[in-house]
Amino acid sequence: MFIKDWKKEVFTIPNLLSLFRLVLIPVYAYIYLNATENYQYLIAGSIMAVSCITDMVDGKIARRYNMISNLGKILDPLADKITQFTLTLCLSLKYPVLRPVLGLFIVKEIFQMVMGIIHLRKGRMLPGALMAGKVCTTILFISLIALVLFPNMHPRFVDAIAAVDTVFLVISFISYILAYFGKNTKVQDLKTE
Numbered sequence: 001m002f003i004k005d006w007k008k009e010v011f012t013i014p015n016l017l018s019l020f021r022l023v024l025i026p027v028y029a030y031i032y033l034n035a036t037e038n039y040q041y042l043i044a045g046s047i048m049a050v051s052c053i054t055d056m057v058d059g060k061i062a063r064r065y066n067m068i069s070n071l072g073k074i075l076d077p078l079a080d081k082i083t084q085f086t087l088t089l090c091l092s093l094k095y096p097v098l099r100p101v102l103g104l105f106i107v108k109e110i111f112q113m114v115m116g117i118i119h120l121r122k123g124r125m126l127p128g129a130l131m132a133g134k135v136c137t138t139i140l141f142i143s144l145i146a147l148v149l150f151p152n153m154h155p156r157f158v159d160a161i162a163a164v165d166t167v168f169l170v171i172s173f174i175s176y177i178l179a180y181f182g183k184n185t186k187v188q189d190l191k192t193e
Contacts, residue, residue: 012067014076017058021051021079025086032090032148045149051083052141070190077129080137081109087144095147097155097162104166105140108173115180124187132175136168 024047032044058076062068088105092098119125129137143161147153179186 010071012069012072014058014062014067015069015072017054018072018075018079021054021083024051025083029086029090038151041148041151045145048087048145048148055080073125073128084137084140091144091147095158097159101162101165101169104169108169112176119187123190125190126179126186127188130175130179132172136172139168140165
């Protein structure tokens with residue numbers, strides 16, 4: 001069975017922090033999409049910064065206090081991806097140059113979701129995020145939060161951010177393709193302890 005003990009698997013500090021990050025998403029979207037003043041953009045950017053910090057903290061707590069769970073392995077990246085999607089979607093409404101970044105992000109995430117489901121049905125999954133994926137996530141969050149915090153950024157800087165984000169998304173996408181289909185696949189059997 002995937003989840004043996006609900007209290008032990010679900011009600012852990014890392015999982016609760018991931019759920020908190022999911023709750024922050026609509027709050028951020030509402031504030032950002034209705035922002036007209038610099039302080040409102042600052043609030044929206046601060047919400048995303050809290051989300052990022054919470055993401056780092058939940059992983060450290062999970063590893064240090066042995067609170068890693070199969071649910072957490074799904075919930076944490078899900079919170080990351082929904083946050084990144086919402087952040088990119090909201091920003092692409094203001095900065096059309098980010099629409100290809102959003103499109104690439106969606107294609108990459110759909111690929112990862114489909115491959116994850118296929119392997120999960122076989123009792124297998126990637127043991128965690130790949131380093132390229134972690135670096136990409138960090139770059140996306142830093143660059144996109146900068147766009148939220150500085151709504152009057154010069155268009156050349158916005159173009160540069162879009163280009164950098166595209167490069168890191170492509171590298172991450174290729175890394176995940178190789179992890180699933182490469183000669184040295186990284187997919188592993190789920191622990192059935």
